[in-house]
Amino acid sequence: MKRRTPPKAAAARWATRLSARVERVLALHPEADRDNVRHTLILLEQPPLERLQRSLIRGRATAILQK
Amino acid sequence: MIVGLSAATMQGAPVVTQDVDLWFKNLGDQKMSAALQEAGAAYVPPSTNNPPMLAGTGAELFDIVLRMDGLGTFSEEIKNCIEVPLDRLKLKVLRLDRILASKIAANRPKDKLTIPVLRDALAATQSIKRRTKN
Numbered sequence: 001m002k003r004r005t006p007p008k009a010a011a012a013r014w015a016t017r018l019s020a021r022v023e024r025v026l027a028l029h030p031e032a033d034r035d036n037v038r039h040t041l042i043l044l045e046q047p048p049l050e051r052l053q054r055s056l057i058r059g060r061a062t063a064i065l066q067k
Numbered sequence: 068m069i070v071g072l073s074a075a076t077m078q079g080a081p082v083v084t085q086d087v088d089l090w091f092k093n094l095g096d097q098k099m100s101a102a103l104q105e106a107g108a109a110y111v112p113p114s115t116n117n118p119p120m121l122a123g124t125g126a127e128l129f130d131i132v133l134r135m136d137g138l139g140t141f142s143e144e145i146k147n148c149i150e151v152p153l154d155r156l157k158l159k160v161l162r163l164d165r166i167l168a169s170k171i172a173a174n175r176p177k178d179k180l181t182i183p184v185l186r187d188a189l190a191a192t193q194s195i196k197r198r199t200k201n
Contacts, residue, residue, distance in 0.1 A: 021195075024194060024198070025190060025191050025194040028190070028194055029187070029190035029194070032186070032187040032190045032191070033183065033184075033187050036081060036183070036184050036187035036188060036191075037187055037188075037190065037191045039081035040079045040080060040081055040187065040188040040191040040192065041079075041191055041195075043076075043079045043080075043081055044079040044191075044192065044195065048077040048078070048151045048160075049077070049151070049153065051076050051077055051079065052073055052076050052077050052087070054076075055072070055073065055076035055082065055083050055084050056073070056083075056084060056085070056086075056087070056128065058083040059083035059084045059085040060085050062083060063085050
């Protein structure tokens with residue numbers, strides 16, 4: 001299914017909110033890697049089974065490429 | 068119970084995995100055989116050269132785990148899981164902090180790569196939970 005592209009303003013609001021959440025996590029855990037935190041917060045917006053499916057697709061594709 | 072990186076990814080950790088590790092209380096459970104049969108798969112008991120495995124269509128993605136480095140027994144660790152809804156069922160998924168503890172204990176080269184990512188994912192998820200509670 002083709003995903004609808006969010007309107008520019010909505011995308012900008014989402015990015016601002018995400019950035020603020022990343023900063024809040026980093027304020028509590030300054031040792032954490034910014035990218036890891038950002039990716040986790042993005043993934044948490046997806047349902048658990050979709051997260052698993054994405055991880056398996058990427059993991060298995062990587063394994064095939066390494067063979 | 069789902070364990071390992073597949074369990075971690077279900078909880079938001081940005082890691083990739085090739086299979087879903089399953090930890091059973093009792094590998095000889097009749098309900099397990101019936102469920103596998105329904106999925107077109109079967110349990111293959113361990114032999115000299117092979118660990119216990121699941122075989123057949125629908126089982127390619129799944130691996131059996133007998134124990135987890137650094138963790139307690141199945142009965143102890145089942146208390147440390149979350150439940151993820153799947154249709155009418157609730158999947159038992161080992162909590163992220165326990166997966167991290169197991170990776171730290173195992174400390175294999177491939178674990179060393181994922182430990183910092185799991186640690187950061189745990190920090191992010193805990194911050195969110197803390198915020199939701201307040």
